[in-house]
Amino acid sequence: MARDTREIIKKHNIRLTKSLGQNFLTDHNIVKRIVDAADVGKNDLVIEVGPGAGSMTVELAERAGRVVAVEIDKHLIPALSDVLKDYDNVELINADIMKVNLKKIIDERLRNNSDGTAIDTVKVVANLPYYITTPIIMKFLEENLDIDVMVFMVQKEVAERMSASPGGKDYGALSVAVQYYSKPERVFNVPPHCFVPQPDVDSTVIKLSILKSPPVELLDKDMFFKTVKASFGQRRKTLVNALSNSGCFMKGKEEIKQILESMGIDEKQRGETLTISQFAQLANVFSQK
Numbered sequence: 001m002a003r004d005t006r007e008i009i010k011k012h013n014i015r016l017t018k019s020l021g022q023n024f025l026t027d028h029n030i031v032k033r034i035v036d037a038a039d040v041g042k043n044d045l046v047i048e049v050g051p052g053a054g055s056m057t058v059e060l061a062e063r064a065g066r067v068v069a070v071e072i073d074k075h076l077i078p079a080l081s082d083v084l085k086d087y088d089n090v091e092l093i094n095a096d097i098m099k100v101n102l103k104k105i106i107d108e109r110l111r112n113n114s115d116g117t118a119i120d121t122v123k124v125v126a127n128l129p130y131y132i133t134t135p136i137i138m139k140f141l142e143e144n145l146d147i148d149v150m151v152f153m154v155q156k157e158v159a160e161r162m163s164a165s166p167g168g169k170d171y172g173a174l175s176v177a178v179q180y181y182s183k184p185e186r187v188f189n190v191p192p193h194c195f196v197p198q199p200d201v202d203s204t205v206i207k208l209s210i211l212k213s214p215p216v217e218l219l220d221k222d223m224f225f226k227t228v229k230a231s232f233g234q235r236r237k238t239l240v241n242a243l244s245n246s247g248c249f250m251k252g253k254e255e256i257k258q259i260l261e262s263m264g265i266d267e268k269q270r271g272e273t274l275t276i277s278q279f280a281q282l283a284n285v286f287s288q289k
């Protein structure tokens with residue numbers, strides 16, 4: 001079985017498309033460590049985004065109960081079908097991950113459990129295309145899916161932003177959004193020479209353990225994300241200015257000042273110093289008034 005990415009590329013005469021983020025992993029040890037990080041086992045349904053030449057898909061197929069691999073590039077499907085022909089627990093879907101109905105895919109696969117093994121846990125594992133990392137991650141987080149854990153290879157800076165704490169330069173709306181849904185943990189870094197072709201950036205494998213319940217109680221989730229977005233919207237402005245300039249809350253500067261004061265937040269503070277609890281508290285006040 002050809003597992004070597006370079007061999008597969010050569011055998012199937014694959015032409016890599018840069019605009020689709022096609023940087024394939026050539027280091028099988030890294031592939032194994034990614035799958036290890038997700039602790040994939042026979043009870044798992046694993047969704048892989050962008051199987052590429054299939055090196056990680058094979059590793060997943062050997063360990064998981066079932067694998068659904070969604071690849072946008074139709075030119076890769078013949079090679080993938082060949083690489084995966086010995087595995088009857090893998091399903092290849094030729095589609096844009098942003099357009100698939102994830103809930104339907106998951107619900108149907110969890111029910112159709114033909115070989116007697118209980119497939120009851122959903123995991124997502126992917127070496128993501130970097131041109132569309134955040135939208136893909138947010139789709140998986142926001143669609144209210146019953147996912148246990150997601151392990152992604154992403155650009156190092158994106159991993160830093162997702163896992164950042166309040167106060168630092170990397171903390172922003174992405175940190176809050178990711179940490180509202182999950183506990184992020186950076187697992188290891190991957191240098192460019194582990195890919196073909198080599199990307200211009202360093203990469204990091206990040207594990208997002210999905211929270212069973214949200215870390216904060218919200219009166220209105222939309223208001224929470226609106227507040228977060230407005231607070232980070234103008235990073236060099238103080239919180240009171242960022243919130244009042246956003247025009248999102250139908251409140252004047254004075255009123256916002258008073259709200260912040262009642263919460264014990266200094267009006268001169270910047271949005272990037274607020275914790276998720278403080279954003280929740282603030283959004284809940286906006287929702288009430």
Ligand code: SAM
Pocket residue numbers: 020021022023024025026049050051052053054055056070071072073095096097098127128129130132
């Ligand atoms: N998993 C392979 C590996 O690790 O070597 C390939 C990873 S490569 C970084 C990203 C893959 O995602 C490519 O195969 C690319 O064609 C695919 N891809 C890009 N955009 C996609 C999308 N919107 N939906 C599904 N797959 C996509």
